[in-house]
Amino acid sequence: MDHISALPAVETTGPATPESFAAVIQAGRPILLKGLVADWPAVGLARTSAQAVASYLKSLDNGQPTTVMEGHSGMKGRLAYAPDMHDFNFHKRSKTVSAGIDQLLAAMDQPNPFYTYIQSTPTPDHLPRFAADHPNPVLPPQIVPRIWISNATRAQTHNDHDHNLACVAAGHRRFILFPPEQVKNLYIGPMDHTPSGRAISLASLEEPDFAKFPRLKDALETAQVAQMEPGDALYVPKYWWHHVQSLDTFNVLVNYWWGGAPDNLLNPMAPFLSALLALKDLPPSERSYWQAMFAHYIFQMDGDPVAHIPPTHRGGLGRPTAQTRAALMTALKKMAAGS
Numbered sequence: 001m002d003h004i005s006a007l008p009a010v011e012t013t014g015p016a017t018p019e020s021f022a023a024v025i026q027a028g029r030p031i032l033l034k035g036l037v038a039d040w041p042a043v044g045l046a047r048t049s050a051q052a053v054a055s056y057l058k059s060l061d062n063g064q065p066t067t068v069m070e071g072h073s074g075m076k077g078r079l080a081y082a083p084d085m086h087d088f089n090f091h092k093r094s095k096t097v098s099a100g101i102d103q104l105l106a107a108m109d110q111p112n113p114f115y116t117y118i119q120s121t122p123t124p125d126h127l128p129r130f131a132a133d134h135p136n137p138v139l140p141p142q143i144v145p146r147i148w149i150s151n152a153t154r155a156q157t158h159n160d161h162d163h164n165l166a167c168v169a170a171g172h173r174r175f176i177l178f179p180p181e182q183v184k185n186l187y188i189g190p191m192d193h194t195p196s197g198r199a200i201s202l203a204s205l206e207e208p209d210f211a212k213f214p215r216l217k218d219a220l221e222t223a224q225v226a227q228m229e230p231g232d233a234l235y236v237p238k239y240w241w242h243h244v245q246s247l248d249t250f251n252v253l254v255n256y257w258w259g260g261a262p263d264n265l266l267n268p269m270a271p272f273l274s275a276l277l278a279l280k281d282l283p284p285s286e287r288s289y290w291q292a293m294f295a296h297y298i299f300q301m302d303g304d305p306v307a308h309i310p311p312t313h314r315g316g317l318g319r320p321t322a323q324t325r326a327a328l329m330t331a332l333k334k335m336a337a338g339s
Helices: 018-028 041-048 051-060 097-107 180-185 217-219 269-278 284-298 322-337
Strands: 031-033 066-069 089-095 117-122 145-150 154-158 163-171 173-178 225-229 231-236 242-247 253-259
Touching: 018 031, 018 231, 031 117, 041 051, 041 163, 051 163, 066 097, 066 173, 089 097, 097 145, 163 173, 173 231, 173 269, 242 269
Parallel strands: none
Antiparallel strands: 031 231, 066 089, 066 117, 117 145, 145 253, 154 242, 163 231, 163 253, 173 225, 173 242
């Protein structure tokens, strides 16, 4: 994995304030915030030992079951598809956080451990005191923390439709990040059959097969790496692809997602899925028409597409107002209803 260590480092800065973090979000680039959550109790305990932070987390557990992913030692920690892609190389179990932690502790000294990953667990539902004990320095309290606890696992390259602030509480983590436009070089798998809800790359970064996935070399030319220790936080802008390596025998990450679409019809995934149905299989000449329409009106590749129309007559093509937004939503709902 020396080729990963040699990648350019993500931009790094010190702890942020809510005001300076707003500027980070506006810039739309990943940034490593060193020591942002260094004062968290869990971080202090993790510096003592894995057992200390594990005992603390178990003391917060209210006994509600969560999703625990389990995989055999031969998977090398890589959570992905089975060879035939009909299934996955791990199983999902319903267990308490404490039961998952006990599995991890029992496997710590094993040379070929059974892999365990307590995945995306909302702390208010399972560790209800965690958020009060671990306030986020830059985000409002209504953004719910989620906890991820594992041994040395790898989350395949994927992206999210939300902004992401990932905070390391225990162990060390490495994020490899790619800009959104690298979708063309990352060999992303199916969207409707995924290991955990998000489409993942079929190409391994740790053991790259450039004969099978030649464009992965081009993706790596754009990649950045974030090396993280307890107390660090990484801002991952929405849509940025990221591959996550948990590097120790006991790792704890707390992340925060926000900024998703407020309405299903305003979710960009909705028109994308509609386009798959309505545009993908059109004849080439018709696809060219819609490609030009999207480039001109949506992505504005040639400047302002409605500058020649008086502002009072631009309607839905102009800057959205409450009135034009309502009219477009009504039109969409009528189309969906077939009227």
